[in-house]
Amino acid sequence: MATKDKKEPQQKQVKSKEAKDKLNTAGVGKEEDFSEWYTNVITRSEMIDYYDISGCYVLRPWSYNIWEQIQAFFDAEIKKLGVQNAYFPLLVSEKALTTEKDHIEGFAPEVAWVTKSGQSQLSEPVAIRPTSETIMYPAYAKWIRSHRDLPLKLNQWVNVVRWEFKHAVPFLRSREFLWQEGHTVFSTKEEADKEVFQILRLYKRVYEELLAVPMIEGLKSEKEKFAGGLYTSTIEGFIPTNGRGIQAATSHCLGQNFSKMFNIEFEDDKGGKSLAWQNSWGITTRTIGVMVMVHGDDNGLVLPPRVAPIQAVVVPLYFSGSDNSVVDKRSEEVVQLLKDAGIRAHLDARPGYSPRDKFQQWELKGVPIRIEIGPKDIEKNCVMICRRDNREKSSVADASLVQTISETLQAIQANLLARATKTRNESITPITQWPEFVPTLDKRHLVLAPWCEVPECEDGVKKRSNEESLKNKDESEKGFRLTGAAKSLCIPLNPAELRDLPAITAETCCFACERKAKKWTLFGRSY
Structure with a gap:
């Protein structure tokens, strides 16, 4: 699915009500033209912006916040397994990159090379990392001397560059993307095997518990496994609109292939020399694109509450002849009440926008719950809430507001996963x-x-x-x-x-x- 590198018109340029309504939604049906729908949704919802280098994109706060939620969850979980974060350089020498021939052959067409410094040609070109095995493992060979140095478990949160020549698709396939890459070393295959599937289960949890997207755990075939590795475990997703599968994350057992190439050996507990067993594993910002494609609808994004930057937006409703200051005050109180309860709430009191405009814009951005507060609601000591996943509206008493919002967020999260799982299984x-x-x-x-x-x-x-x-x-x-x-x-x-x-x-x-x-x-x- 290719996307069109185009700029959206600015809000102020839109004059007619019909044109404004069209801009405040996906503008085209998801089933009508999936490619255009996806492009419109991720740009109009302010997830991405285009850049002047094809295949590279700006991740705006609305999408980057989701990536931060994923980072926070996964980083905490891998630290429970004894993994530590580190950082290795962006650039890799040609000699190091070509040390493992089977490995580099899998990436060779996508490697970006730096050949000049200012006006001078470099004596040796250097590559921008497509992945970091060949950057990290020479250091591992220096650090690991004894079985007492193992296991070594490092992870880094970085960007990588793969100069794709296929159609670029923001989040799914871009020339630069964000990921984490774990690189671990063990003294035995049993230890390595155990970790491969521990990480795979964590990746599945990222998708199912955070993004509400069901995953299938499996092993890749010999032809589809990671180049140079022993075997690759994977979680696979499904995009129902076009019937395509999508690789969501992978956890590789590298065996001893890289330890042979980079001389990563250690003195074992019997005084002999042994080659190390290694793993590598990664998950990327592709997560965001998969979530958008699975849950989005003709009105825009549908965000699972656990990763939504804003979980509940409060929209005050004003009426002529009413004391609007009372509405403003109550709306501010509700937002603070929700924030105090740990709910990510936001007040939309922007002047110059009608309630209809605000409703459409927050639906486009996928906010799980909209809360409407008007003079009549204040008189009745209640608010009106609307769910983004099924658009159901209900009146909620002020006394039970926090509890109801919390329970509704949980219900939305569960409903999105159940709905996506049912569709996947039936397909x-x-x-x-x-x-x-x-x-x-x-x-x-x-x-x-x-x-x-x-x-x-x-x-x-x-x-x-x-x-x-x-x-x-x-x-x-x-x-x-x-x-x-x-x-x-x-x-x-x-x-x-x-x-x-x-x-x-x-x-x-x-x-x-x-x-x-x-x-x-x-x-x-x-x-």
């Missing part, structure tokens, strides 16, 4: 034979199929699915043409959680070839 279809594959994908579904795990078979799946989908392309599917190659997304760790599936037996054949099937595997078109 996963088990198949057993190839003729069912592309037609199922064309329904905007993911596929669970018995698979042989042979790399050549996966190559065939990509090639055949691409050829068939192009032949069947429907030009009327504006905004999300259901074409393109499908690939394995993951081998689910718990496929029975997704569907009631028969066991793989000696007689079970791969859905795509005549080989014996090994595992139920999730396939789909993906970002």
